[in-house]
Amino acid sequence: MSYAVSLTPEAERDLARLPPMLASHVLDQLEVLAKDPVRLSRPPSFPHPLYQKYQFFWPPDAPPEAHITILFRYSQDETTLEVVGIGVVYH
Amino acid sequence: MGGSTTQFLSDQLDSYTESWQRDHADALACWELEARLKIALGLFQAIRLVDQEMSQAVAEGRLSWDAVTTERLVGFYRSWEAPAGAIVRRARDLRSRGFEVEGAVEFERAALEAKGTLNISLDRLEQSARQAREGKLRPLGEIRDELRRQSDSRG
Numbered sequence: 001m002s003y004a005v006s007l008t009p010e011a012e013r014d015l016a017r018l019p020p021m022l023a024s025h026v027l028d029q030l031e032v033l034a035k036d037p038v039r040l041s042r043p044p045s046f047p048h049p050l051y052q053k054y055q056f057f058w059p060p061d062a063p064p065e066a067h068i069t070i071l072f073r074y075s076q077d078e079t080t081l082e083v084v085g086i087g088v089v090y091h
Numbered sequence: 092m093g094g095s096t097t098q099f100l101s102d103q104l105d106s107y108t109e110s111w112q113r114d115h116a117d118a119l120a121c122w123e124l125e126a127r128l129k130i131a132l133g134l135f136q137a138i139r140l141v142d143q144e145m146s147q148a149v150a151e152g153r154l155s156w157d158a159v160t161t162e163r164l165v166g167f168y169r170s171w172e173a174p175a176g177a178i179v180r181r182a183r184d185l186r187s188r189g190f191e192v193e194g195a196v197e198f199e200r201a202a203l204e205a206k207g208t209l210n211i212s213l214d215r216l217e218q219s220a221r222q223a224r225e226g227k228l229r230p231l232g233e234i235r236d237e238l239r240r241q242s243d244s245r246g
Contacts, residue, residue, distance in 0.1 A: 004230065004231075005230070005231040006228035006229055006230050006231060007228060007229055007231065007234060008219045008222035008223050008227060008228055009219075009222055009227055009229075010215055010218055010219035010222055011219055012229065012234060015234070020238075020242065023238065024238070027231065027234070027235050027238070030231055031231070034231075043143060043146065043147065044146045044149075044150060045139075045142045045143050045145075045146040046142045046145075046146065046161070046164040046165075046168070046208060050150075050220075051216075051220075055204065055207070057200070057203070064199070064200065064203065066203075067200075067203035067204060067206070067207045068207075069207045069208070069211065071211070071216065073223065080228075082223045082228055084216060084219040084220050084222075084223050085211055085215070085216050085219055087207050087210050087211045088207070088210075089203055089206040089207040089210050091199075091203070
């Protein structure tokens, strides 16, 4: 089952802080996640037990320069992934 | 959740941190670094396991998510991550001189993951969670279209 994806204003601010190439990759990854969130995401854990985590490295096919964490939850009607945070750490 | 196990992990991490303070990473031979990377990666997996178990207990209502729980987990990740910069530098130095350092790539990935976990602001996350509860959300397609327009206008 594929899900819709939406972002809070705070998550949008996280996205806006990224370099354009990385921001575009994050949007692509959100579309990938939407197709199979159960398989791709990890169960809730620190820093918040209510949000699923989706993590990946950037760039995808070279030594990692950054690590991205996306925190999201399922909407109440379970049709949408609600993204509440996008964290990035650079080497 | 397993108070004695979290205490056990805490004790191991204290010892781990003290050991790295005593022995500088830049003096280690390749085999010594490899042995320590194995220990470091094992500890990281243990932290992840404790984290997931505690989170599961919260989700099932067996544990409350309070400041003490949060601080404890922050402390685990922080203790583990503290010597990571020096370890990564030493591993890169050895690799640049032609040594194969087993576990170095896995360690770098784990260090990035730990830093990423510590890097998320809990205050901002709470604010964002409130926005989600209030329905303040924008569809991904709309955001992508806006970024495209901005990119096109910059030419």
